[in-house]
Amino acid sequence: MCGLRLQGHEATNTDAFWVGLSHFLPGGGAEESSSPLERVYVVLSGEVCVTVDGKETLLKPMDSCHLAGGERRTIMNRGNLPASMLVIMPYPEK
Secondary structure: OOOEEEOOOOOOOOEEEEEEEEOOOOOEEEEOOOOOOOOEEEEOOOOOEEEOEEEEEEOOOOOEEEEEEOOOEEEOOOOOOEEEEEEEEEEOOO
């Protein structure tokens, strides 16, 4: 997986959230992890399988999902083409 920051953190001066763009090669993915903050994933191209609590969901272009804070997830690109996905996440409360 290769991630790029589009908005927030070092990229721009957003106050409440950041937006990233993740690219997944065929067979690539992101290992199981969690965050105390909620997240939204929006697939732009290709397909990714998001697994939360043992339940797999295949996301295709323009599909999205919401992860609540604390949910553990894995992401896999099981297809034959690269996949791109937006990640939207709030900043931690100060």
